[in-house]
Amino acid sequence: MNTRAASLKNPSGVLERVYVDHHGWLRHWLQSRLGCPDAAADLAQDTFVRVVARREELQRSPLRQPRAFLRVIAGGLLVDHLRRRDLERAFLDALSARPDPTALSAEEREILLETLDRIDKLLDRLSAPVRRAFLLSQLDGLGYAAIGRRMGVSERTVKRYMQQAYRQCLAALL
Amino acid sequence: MSRSAAVSDAAVSPPILDEAAGWLALARQRALDADEAAQLEAWRRRSAAHEQAWQAALELQRMLRDVPPGLGAEVLGRHRLDRRSVLKSLAILAVAAPAGYAAWLQAPGWHADYRTATGEREDVTLPDGSRLTLNTASAVRLAWSDKERRLVLVEGEILVATAAGSKSDPRALLVETAHGTIRALGTRFSVRETGDGRTGVSVFADAVAVQPGAGGPAHRLEAGNTLAFDRLRVFPAAAHDTGASAWTRGQLVSRNQRLGDFVAELARYRPGVLRCDPAVADLRLSGVFQLEDTDRILDLLGETLPVRVERRAPFWVTVTVR
Known part of the structure; x- marks a missing residue:
């Protein structure tokens, strides 16, 4: 991190200025959406790490609206953070509703949560009906005809949804 | 070096992805017969890219197999934050003039839509930890801001159970319907658009304040009671029977x-x-x-x-x- 900080030295000091001028504002902006100062601080930090990764680009063309730029980057991180937080809550709820929540070791839990997180990210890109059909097939084990009846669409449409879901998941995995 | 590897990875062209997805969708529909299995084998051997796409397909199947179905359905099937509308609001901001920022900061932070189809029921955890249950054919929009936690009941019926710690949340929790607003003074209540031009409210713990949309005094409703109201007035309250929240089960x-x-x-x-x-x-x-x-x-x-x-x-x- 130190060597990286040193490499930030540049004639315009663009990055330092973005950081100094807007860090407080960004933290506040994130906190007003998250309600949690620690998570806001972490996300603000992650945002600046991403800005640093784009420093060459930024030195070529200085930012005209640094806050708008930061907000776009932070927004992506924010959405993902909220998704993950939501997922963890649902995971803990689901576990605590099981007859024996201790049947899984801490490690198994962690692995399961990571797998769920990976799948959840893939599913997040799907439209609601495609996702629903996919989950009914993969997790509830329903056939295409039963899914069609449940969703009020034809079996052919279900197959099309499934193909679409697989395609988007594969594209994200490759 | 890693960059050139990434380029060769990207050589899996869209048609190959379509075909791989087609095979997966068929194999999920029914068991492949011997001819089809042979065709799939041949398809995989056509090029490195085909094989690579199929390896990704196998990885996807492995991941999905590793998830216990019941738990997975609960966790992955939960209602999601509406990513697109979150991003859209942000994108609007990115091009807004600086003067617009202040207005944005006061506007509801972000919206999320929760919706159930006929016959469905859904439990949702709200961003503050409160629980929301949607009955059949119901829709709710979240209008959260720094000042209040507002739930807009678009149609149907919901049960709201505020989070245990949320009394420390200084923001009011409100449910808005076509006929007025219900302010939570406590922990558990249900709201229903009855379809006959009224909103029905039942309180199961503590109390709520009901405010018809046209104005006038708010009406306090205590636990164990139910009432209906429209935009102009609040109709007399009555004790509800124990079946009032049965739908949540x-x-x-x-x-x-x-x-x-x-x-x-x-x-x-x-x-x-x-x-x-x-x-x-x-x-x-x-x-x-x-x-x-x-x-x-x-x-x-x-x-x-x-x-x-x-x-x-x-x-x-x-x-x-x-």
């Missing part, structure tokens, strides 16, 4: 209820048309019914009451004289 509870009213209630949970012949509408019934299978409930009516359930089509059902 997937049940329909009736005590000496008119068959006509029962059928109208049941119709909310079924797609299509469900009607009751006026000739039998005044029969009475009592019972606890499982909403999960409304066809079974209809069969039970035919078995226990002097009525006939006429199914002209799966989605066209009439309860009539035997």
Whole structure:
């Protein structure tokens, strides 16, 4: 991190200025959406790490609206953070509703949560009906005809949804 | 170096992805026969990119297999934050003039839509930890801001249970309907758009304040009671029976209820048309019914009451004289 900080030295000091001028504002902006100062601080930090990764680009063309730029980057991180937080809550709820929540070791839990997180990210890109059909097939084990009846669409449409879901998941995995 | 590897990875062209997805969708539909299995083998051997796409397919199948179905359905099938609308609001900001920022900061932070289809029921955890349960055919929009936590009931019925720690949340929790606003003064209550131009409210713990949209004084409703209101006035409250929140457990509870009213209630949970012949509408019934299978409930009516359930089509059902 130190060597990286040193490499930030540049004639315009663009990055330092973005950081100094807007860090407080960004933290506040994130906190007003998250309600949690620690998570806001972490996300603000992650945002600046991403800005640093784009420093060459930024030195070529200085930012005209640094806050708008930061907000776009932070927004992506924010959405993902909220998704993950939501997922963890649902995971803990689901576990605590099981007859024996201790049947899984801490490690198994962690692995399961990571797998769920990976799948959840893939599913997040799907439209609601495609996702629903996919989950009914993969997790509830329903056939295409039963899914069609449940969703009020034809079996052919279900197959099309499934193909679409697989395609988007594969594209994200490759 | 890693960059050139990334380029060769990207050589899996869109048509190859389509074909791989097609194979997966077919294999999920039914077992492949010997010919198809051989075709798939041949397809994989066509190029490195084909094989690479299939390896990703196998990885996807592995991941999905590793998830216990019940738990996975609960966790992955939960209602999601509406990513697109979050991003859209942000994108609007990115091009807004600086003067617009201040207005944005005061506007609701972000919106999320929760919706259930007919016959569905859904539990949702809100960003503050409060729980929201949506009954059949219901929709809620979240309008959260620094000052208040506002839930807009677009249609249907919801149960709100505020988070244990949320009394420390200084923001008011409000439910807005077409007819007015309900302010949570406590922990558990349900709100329903009754479809006859009124909103119904039932309180199960502590109290709420009901404010008709046209103004006037707010009306306090205590636990154990239910009332209806429209934009102009609040109708008298009455004690609700224990069945009032049964739907949150997937049940329909009736005590000496008119068959006509029962059928109208049941119709909310079924797609299509469900009607009751006026000739039998005044029969009475009592019972606890499982909403999960409304066809079974209809069969039970035919078995226990002097009525006939006429199914002209799966989605066209009439309860009539035997």
